[in-house]
Amino acid sequence: MDYEYLLDIFENLPRKAKLLIFEFNMLEILIEFAIIEMDKNSPIEQIYFIALSILKEKMNIDFMIEPQYEIKHNNKKYFADFSISHYECFKDDLKNDFKLIIECDGYEFHQKTKEQVDYDNQREYDFKMEGFEILRFSGRQIYSNPMECAKKTIDYIIERNGLKNER
Numbered sequence: 001m002d003y004e005y006l007l008d009i010f011e012n013l014p015r016k017a018k019l020l021i022f023e024f025n026m027l028e029i030l031i032e033f034a035i036i037e038m039d040k041n042s043p044i045e046q047i048y049f050i051a052l053s054i055l056k057e058k059m060n061i062d063f064m065i066e067p068q069y070e071i072k073h074n075n076k077k078y079f080a081d082f083s084i085s086h087y088e089c090f091k092d093d094l095k096n097d098f099k100l101i102i103e104c105d106g107y108e109f110h111q112k113t114k115e116q117v118d119y120d121n122q123r124e125y126d127f128k129m130e131g132f133e134i135l136r137f138s139g140r141q142i143y144s145n146p147m148e149c150a151k152k153t154i155d156y157i158i159e160r161n162g163l164k165n166e167r
Contacts, residue, residue, distance in 0.1 A: 006030050014043040016143060017050045024054045041067055044104045044139045045081055051146035055154055063157065073126035098161055101132045102153060106139035
């Protein structure tokens with residue numbers, strides 16, 4: 001791994017994301033961050049991804065986090081902020097049919113106009129028609145307490161997959 005590249009990525013992270021990495025001593029999260037090119041995502045998505053990755057490691061639960069996950073429905077193509085699913089080739093903590101979408105909603109884009117609200121509502125409907133469950137976090141929630149957003153996500157995953165008694 002190119003350490004210069006990792007350093008560049010780290011330098012460009014939002015301050016909150018850097019603090020999470022230091023607080024939880026999780027510099028190895030940067031490697032995963034670099035591999036899936038999270039530096040191309042919005043700041044709230046970067047912060048959320050780092051918080052979720054840290055908590056996933058700390059709680060020792062296996063699932064795949066895919067940013068900018070493509071979903072097609074009725075000739076429409078969308079990109080969800082994150083998809084969470086089971087690993088197909090590793091230990092399966094999650095049910096094979098579990099499909100979860102995470103949306104990180106910054107106020108600047110979402111709910112700014114009536115047309116945007118209509119679009120987001122149709123988009124959510126189409127996601128559900130494709131069998132996805134959806135969790136939403138506002139940018140304000142993510143900035144103010146990213147670890148709480150990550151905890152809510154993992155609590156949801158554990159509950160929906162019957163893992164509560166195993167953890």
